[in-house]
Amino acid sequence: MLRDRLLSPYQHGSSPLHRWPARTKLGVALAIVLLVVLLPRNAYPAYGVIGVAIVAAALWSRVSRGQLLLRLALVEPFALGIATLALLRPGGTELFLSMVIKSTLCLACMVLLTATTRFTDLLQVLWRLHVPALLVTTLALMHRYLFVLFDEMERMQRARRSRTFVAGKASAWRSSAQVAALLFVRASERAERVYLAMCARGWRN
Amino acid sequence: MHIPDGFLDLQTAAVAAVVAGLGIAVALRDVKRNLPPRRVPLIGLAAAFVFAAQMLNFPVAAGTSGHLIGAVLACVLVGPAAAVVVMTAVLVLQCLMFADGGVTALGANLLNMAVIAPAVGHVVYSTLKGSTGGLRRTLLAAGFAAWCATLVASLACAAQLAASGTVPWSLVLPAMGGVHMVIGLGEAVITMLVLAVVARARPELLRAGEPAAAAINSTTAFGLLAALGLVAFVAPFASSMPDGLEHVAEKLGFAASATAAHAAPLPDYAVMSLAGDSPLLSTVLAGGIGTLVAFAVAWFVARALTPAHA
Numbered sequence: 001m002l003r004d005r006l007l008s009p010y011q012h013g014s015s016p017l018h019r020w021p022a023r024t025k026l027g028v029a030l031a032i033v034l035l036v037v038l039l040p041r042n043a044y045p046a047y048g049v050i051g052v053a054i055v056a057a058a059l060w061s062r063v064s065r066g067q068l069l070l071r072l073a074l075v076e077p078f079a080l081g082i083a084t085l086a087l088l089r090p091g092g093t094e095l096f097l098s099m100v101i102k103s104t105l106c107l108a109c110m111v112l113l114t115a116t117t118r119f120t121d122l123l124q125v126l127w128r129l130h131v132p133a134l135l136v137t138t139l140a141l142m143h144r145y146l147f148v149l150f151d152e153m154e155r156m157q158r159a160r161r162s163r164t165f166v167a168g169k170a171s172a173w174r175s176s177a178q179v180a181a182l183l184f185v186r187a188s189e190r191a192e193r194v195y196l197a198m199c200a201r202g203w204r205n
Numbered sequence: 206m207h208i209p210d211g212f213l214d215l216q217t218a219a220v221a222a223v224v225a226g227l228g229i230a231v232a233l234r235d236v237k238r239n240l241p242p243r244r245v246p247l248i249g250l251a252a253a254f255v256f257a258a259q260m261l262n263f264p265v266a267a268g269t270s271g272h273l274i275g276a277v278l279a280c281v282l283v284g285p286a287a288a289v290v291v292m293t294a295v296l297v298l299q300c301l302m303f304a305d306g307g308v309t310a311l312g313a314n315l316l317n318m319a320v321i322a323p324a325v326g327h328v329v330y331s332t333l334k335g336s337t338g339g340l341r342r343t344l345l346a347a348g349f350a351a352w353c354a355t356l357v358a359s360l361a362c363a364a365q366l367a368a369s370g371t372v373p374w375s376l377v378l379p380a381m382g383g384v385h386m387v388i389g390l391g392e393a394v395i396t397m398l399v400l401a402v403v404a405r406a407r408p409e410l411l412r413a414g415e416p417a418a419a420a421i422n423s424t425t426a427f428g429l430l431a432a433l434g435l436v437a438f439v440a441p442f443a444s445s446m447p448d449g450l451e452h453v454a455e456k457l458g459f460a461a462s463a464t465a466a467h468a469a470p471l472p473d474y475a476v477m478s479l480a481g482d483s484p485l486l487s488t489v490l491a492g493g494i495g496t497l498v499a500f501a502v503a504w505f506v507a508r509a510l511t512p513a514h515a
Contacts, residue, residue, distance in 0.1 A: 009302060030308060033210055037218075037309050075304050079209040085372040085380065099371065102211025103307070110210075110304035119302050132233050134245070138294045141249020142256070143302075149250075149257045172264050177398030180258045180273065184282060184399070185407050187254040191247035198246065 008147070009071060009114040017061040022121035023128075029113040033106045041098040047105065054108050063115045071111045072104075079103040119143050145190070153183050206274075206362050206385075207299070207314055210307030214369040221365060222312025228320035232289035240287060251283050252294040259295075263395060276322035276358070277330065277351040278396050281343075282403070282410065285327035292319035313365045317358045326354035340404055341511040343411070344397045348503030351396040352389035356495075359385035379491075386495040393503055401510040 012018075017025075032050065039046050058068060083099040086092045120143070127136050156179045164175065213221075236248070255275040262272060275295075279288035296319055299305040306314045333346035363381035367374035404411050 009304075033308050037211055037213075038215065071304065075209070078207060079212075082209075082212060082366065082372065085376055088373075088376060095371075099211055103209040106210030106307055106309075107304050110300075110308065114302055114304060119298075122301055132230075134233055134237060134248075135229075135290065135293065135297075137245065138249045138252055138290055139297060141246055142252040142294050142298060145250055145253040146256055146298075149253045150260070153257050153261070169264055173394070173398065176261045176263055177395060178402050180261055180395075181399045181402030181406065183257060184251075184254050184403060185410065187250040188247055188407075188410055191244075191250040194246040194250070195243055 008119075009111070010118050011063045011067060011115050013062055013116070015061045015063075015116070017057060017116045022117050023125050025113055025117050026122060026125055029109050032109050036102050036105045036109075039102075041094060044101075047101050050105055051108075054105065054112060058108075058112050061112065061116050063112075068108075068111055068115060071115070072107055075107055075111070076104065079107070141194070145187075145194075148190075149183060149187060152186060153179060156182060206318060206359060207296075207306035208310040208362060208365065210309050212307070212369065212371050213310050213313055213365060217365050217369045218309050218312055221316045225312045225316035225320050228324070229289060229293050229315065232286040232293075232320075235286035236290055240284075244283075244287075247283065248287050248290055249294070251279060251287070252291045252298075255279055255291055255295050256298065258399075263391060265391070273395050273399075274318065274322070274355060274358075274392055276318060277326035277347060277354050277392075278399060280323050280326045280330060280350070281347050281396075281400060285323055288323040288327070289319055292323060295319075313362070317361045317365075321361050322354040322358040325357045326350040329353045339511075340401075341507050343404075344400055344510055345503050345507035347400055348393040348397040348506060349500055352386075352393040352499040352503065355389035355392045356382065356385050359388075382492070386491075386499070390499060390502055393499060394506055397503070397506050397510060 032054075036047070036050060058065070080100065083096050083103070086095045086099060120140075123136060123140055123143070126139070127133075160175050160179065164171070240248075255273075255278070258273050258275060258278075260272070276288065276292055279291045283291060293315060296306060296311070296314055300308060300311050300314070327350070330346045330350035333349060334343055359381045360378065363374075363377045366372050367377050400411065
């Protein structure tokens with residue numbers, strides 16, 4: 001679960017969907033999501049059409065179907081959880097159905113987008129849309145070091161596990177907190193080095 | 206707490222997005238003004254850190270486990286305005302890269318977890334900590350702030366869902382509030398544990414997060430924004446029951462006798478038995494009890510984590 005969630009969602013390929021500019025893909029995806037959200041609750045034929053379109057696009061992109069389904073399965077539970085609450089109100093079945101369909105369609109659309117578009121390309125789009133520079137810089141740095149920090153965290157956990165024989169609940173909490181704290185200490189030390197490296201390459205605030 | 210697409214109506218999503226945008230704009234301006242350029246990469250790294258730390262498991266019971274949310278942790282470690290930017294980056298990345306949280310609900314998610322949570326956390330933290338707080342007081346303040354931030358963010362989330370007519374208010378508020386009162390305790394303990402280790406390893410990192418002179422200004426601004434965000438969603442419910450106050454007053458008369466009758470086994474069951482009569486009252490009662498418990502937990506953990514004379 002851990003590994004799968006953090007595994008980069010982008011899957012390299014050379015399908016036409018991959019080669020579309022990120023701007024277009026993001027625009028189309030947002031349009032579809034907005035359309036699905038705005039559709040009336042019982043517009044089942046429309047849902048069907050959109051669903052078929054997304055599945056067709058997924059097949060056309062030739063991305064691993066298992067990967068797509070796995071990602072969908074990882075983000076679906078919370079949607080189902082909230083939708084279940086709707087079942088408890090009178091006449092909630094229709095509401096429940098429409099919410100599940102809507103959220104699944106939107107999720108599928110976004111999962112497909114992230115599977116065929118590099119995050120750095122999406123950042124470029126945000127940059128050109130004049131999202132504040134500080135935010136884009138933060139996102140870019142975050143994306144760049146996310147995997148580095150995650151590997152570092154895993155190494156620390158492995159080291160900890162190989163030295164611990166008794167794992168009670170209290171000690172598990174303590175050691176997880178210790179890992180998190182040291183991860184922050186290392187991250188802030190790394191930030192200093194990153195700053196020096198950025199300055200050395202001519203970065204200006 | 207990530208709201209997916211298809212759960213909010215357009216109005217709610219738009220209002221939430223506007224308020225969230227305002228909050229983030231205030232935070233960005235504050236960071237640009239007060240943060241030395243040397244610390245800009247730290248915001249990016251801190252965002253990556255929060256994301257990675259959210260993956261750490263804390264075993265609870267029967268195979269389930271909780272994880273950190275990190276708004277207050279970020280608040281203490283990098284300062285409130287930077288924490289808003291950090292949480293914004295985390296949520297945008299989760300939305301655009303992992304489809305976690307809807308695109309149309311991004312504004313609402315940002316409002317709850319990137320604006321309201323750090324704002325509430327910061328206000329509680331800086332109030333409780335005071336100007337000359339020692340380590341124990343810092344930990345206590347951070348723990349209690351983490352609990353408050355988690356709870357308030359979940360209530361805002363519940364309010365948005367209810368305002369969209371997705372789920373009834375009377376159902377989603379106790380459900381979200383109840384669950385997050387417990388989750389908040391976990392968040393509080395984790396936040397305190399992490400901060401205690403950071404304080405031992407690199408005490409100067411804790412001081413680095415403290416904002417300098419502009420603190421009061423941004424505290425007020427954040428407090429106001431958080432209040433605005435809450436009021437925007439909670440007010441409609443208050444006004445839709447104009448006789449709500451009278452109702453409560455009447456029930457309070459009832460409550461006095463009811464609690465007297467149930468005096469011995471007060472906690473859970475008394476509250477529960479009132480729930481049938483007045484959901485509002487029992488919610489308030491449960492909230493009060495929960496707050497006391499959270500404060501007590503924060504106090505005990507803070508004592509346990511600090512040496513006798515610190």
